[in-house]
Amino acid sequence: MPTSAPAVRCTDVSVRRGRVLALDNVSVTIPTGSITGLLGPSGCGKTTLLRAIVGTQRQVDGEVDVLGLPAGSAALRRQVGYVTQSPSVYLDLTVAQNVRYFADLFGTTDAIPDAISAVGLDERAEHKAGDLSGGQRSRVSIACALVGRPSLLILDEPTVGLDPVLRADLWRRFRALADDGVTLVVSSHVMDEAAHCDNLILMRDGGLVAELSPDDLRSRTGETNLEDAFLSLIEAA
Numbered sequence: 001m002p003t004s005a006p007a008v009r010c011t012d013v014s015v016r017r018g019r020v021l022a023l024d025n026v027s028v029t030i031p032t033g034s035i036t037g038l039l040g041p042s043g044c045g046k047t048t049l050l051r052a053i054v055g056t057q058r059q060v061d062g063e064v065d066v067l068g069l070p071a072g073s074a075a076l077r078r079q080v081g082y083v084t085q086s087p088s089v090y091l092d093l094t095v096a097q098n099v100r101y102f103a104d105l106f107g108t109t110d111a112i113p114d115a116i117s118a119v120g121l122d123e124r125a126e127h128k129a130g131d132l133s134g135g136q137r138s139r140v141s142i143a144c145a146l147v148g149r150p151s152l153l154i155l156d157e158p159t160v161g162l163d164p165v166l167r168a169d170l171w172r173r174f175r176a177l178a179d180d181g182v183t184l185v186v187s188s189h190v191m192d193e194a195a196h197c198d199n200l201i202l203m204r205d206g207g208l209v210a211e212l213s214p215d216d217l218r219s220r221t222g223e224t225n226l227e228d229a230f231l232s233l234i235e236a237a
């Protein structure tokens, strides 16, 4: 189990977006070198919490510390990778050119082959992103984040729209990254993805429901199925 300082510590974080209290006094700790799943129904505040951690969310009340610095600090730009929900890739560039573009920004061109391999796109490296499937484009986005060799990788619903084989493959790759010491935070609204995570942050209506491991979730609720366990936790709240 990781013993170092947490990668992220959120303390009493609240965010209002328009008329909605998107985050309501949320405090969570994300351990280093592990996979943390951020789970909860659509609209519960997952993206807002990820944005607060990355430092792109405006008007955050409370404290968000990332790798020992306030979220959004300039020194974190090279250490935090963020993959947003919709793949942001240049469709007229090849996979390799997309990844190279980010590698040039980070000064890490030597990391290009590894980043492409890590998402299983070696054979597509010279294909235009516009000719790829939606799931493959998502993986190009992930490669663009990986090429900067981030210590903290934030992935917002990276497996949406992927078939079960690709999803399993991507989770294997996330595990390999965590084994290499990278901290991953992965959001999903599909509870069965929780089984791939070391720690879970469960949210509902902008609030924290629980912060625990999948095993603790099962034993606390007496449910083996994680979806049932989440529902049982909500009903008990």
Ligand SMILES: Nc1ncnc2c1ncn2[C@@H]1O[C@H](COP(=O)(O)OP(=O)(O)OP(=O)(O)O)[C@@H](O)[C@H]1O
Binding pocket: 017, 018, 019, 020, 021, 022, 040, 041, 042, 043, 044, 045, 046, 047, 048, 049, 189
């Ligand atoms: N730009 C915005 N202006 C006003 N309200 C917003 C804005 N973006 C999000 N919200 C609201 O904030 C709340 C939290 O949204 P958020 O995107 O964080 O949820 P989410 O859990 O990531 O949802 P999903 O799983 O559907 O992506 C929702 O009620 C949403 O309607």
